[in-house]
Amino acid sequence: MSYRPFFGLAREPFSADLRLDEIMQTEDIKGVCQRLEYVIRIGAIGLVTGEVGAGKSTALRWATGQLHSSSHKVLWITATSGSILEVYRQLLAELDINTAASSRAVLTRMIRQQIINLAVNKKQQPLLIIDEASLLRLDVYTELHTLTQFQGDSKPWLPMILAGQNNLADNLLCRTAVPLASRIVARSHLKAVTREGMEQYIQHHLRVAGLKTSPFEGQAVTAIHQGSGGLFRKANHLARGALIAAAAEKSQTVTAEHVRLADSELL
Ligand SMILES: Nc1ncnc2c1ncn2[C@@H]1O[C@H](COP(=O)(O)OP(=O)(O)OP(=O)(O)O)[C@@H](O)[C@H]1O
Ligand SMILES: [Mg+2]
Structure with a gap:
C-alpha cells in the first residue's frame, strides 16, 4: 500500500511546492x-x-x-x-x-x-x-x-x-x-532551527498535507532534527522517507529507526 493513503495524507507531504499561504511564518x-x-x-x-x-x-x-x-x-x-x-x-x-x-x-x-x-x-x-x-x-x-x-x-x-x-x-x-x-x-x-522549531516545522507540513495528528514519535523528531542539522530541505527528505519506511512495515507510528532507514538513502 502506498504511504499516502496509509497515513491519510491528502497530498505529497514535505513538499517544495508550497502556496504562499502554506509557508510557515517563522x-x-x-x-x-x-x-x-x-x-x-x-x-x-x-x-x-x-x-x-x-x-x-x-x-x-x-x-x-x-x-x-x-x-x-x-x-x-x-x-x-x-x-x-x-x-x-x-x-x-x-x-x-x-x-x-x-x-x-x-x-x-x-x-x-x-x-x-x-x-x-x-x-x-x-x-x-x-x-x-x-x-x-x-x-x-x-x-x-x-x-x-x-x-x-x-x-x-x-x-x-x-x-x-x-x-x-x-x-x-x-x-x-x-x-x-x-x-x-x-x-x-x-539559522538551523532548534529541536522545538523542527517539531513545529514537521507539524506544519503535516497539516499542509491534511493530517491533524502527527504519527512521528518524539525520538523520531529528534532524529530528524539531528540528521538534518536543523535544515529544512534535508528534514523534508528524512521525514517523508521515514513515513514511507513506516508504511512499508504497516506501522502507524514513525520511529527514530524509520528516520535512520530514510537517512541511509540520502547522500
Ligand atoms: N518557512 C517555510 N515553511 C515551510 N517550508 C519551508 C519553509 N522554508 C523552507 N521550507 C522547505 O524547505 C525547502 C528548502 O527551502 P529553500 O529552497 O527555500 O532553501 P534554500 O536556503 O533556498 O536552499 P538552497 O541553498 O539550496 O538554495 C523548501 O522546498 C520547503 O519545502
Ligand atoms: Mg534557494
Whole structure:
C-alpha cells in the first residue's frame, strides 16, 4: 500500500511546492520581510545568507509575496557562474525586453531606461532579487553595484537583495567587491532551527498535507532534527522517507529507526 493513503495524507507531504499561504511564518522569515522593506525604502542592498536548504528562497518568496504587485515589480534572477553580461541578459528578460544586443553599454542603457520607466513613470518600485548569488564570479560583484546607481547615485530606484550560502558574505569582503558591499544595509542569516522549531516545522507540513495528528514519535523528531542539522530541505527528505519506511512495515507510528532507514538513502 502506498504511504499516502496509509497515513491519510491528502497530498505529497514535505513538499517544495508550497502556496504562499502554506509557508510557515517563522521569526526568520518575518526578519527577512522587515529587512526587505527597509532595503526598498532606502534603495540599498540587503543580504540573505544561510546553509543549503535553510529556507532562503522560500523566505524571499514569502517576503516578496507580501508586496503589492500594483506598486512593486519584483525582478527575480537565479545567478549563474557566467559573466556580468549573463546577469544583464537575465535582468532584461525579467523586464520583458528582447534584444540581440551584446554590448555592455547597450544592455545597461536598456536596463536603466526600463528601471526609470517603472520607478518614475509607472510608479512601480522595482526590486532586484539575485538568488544563489554565492555562485557569482568575483568580477561580477565588481560591476554589479553600478546597476543600482542613478543620477550620480542619488536615486534609490533599484534596491537589490542578494541571497546565497554563507560564503557570499566572505566573497563580498574581497577588495574589488567593496563598492557593492558598502551599499549593504541589512543582513538576514537563516539559522538551523532548534529541536522545538523542527517539531513545529514537521507539524506544519503535516497539516499542509491534511493530517491533524502527527504519527512521528518524539525520538523520531529528534532524529530528524539531528540528521538534518536543523535544515529544512534535508528534514523534508528524512521525514517523508521515514513515513514511507513506516508504511512499508504497516506501522502507524514513525520511529527514530524509520528516520535512520530514510537517512541511509540520502547522500
Ligand atoms: N518557512 C517555510 N515553511 C515551510 N517550508 C519551508 C519553509 N522554508 C523552507 N521550507 C522547505 O524547505 C525547502 C528548502 O527551502 P529553500 O529552497 O527555500 O532553501 P534554500 O536556503 O533556498 O536552499 P538552497 O541553498 O539550496 O538554495 C523548501 O522546498 C520547503 O519545502
Ligand atoms: Mg534557494
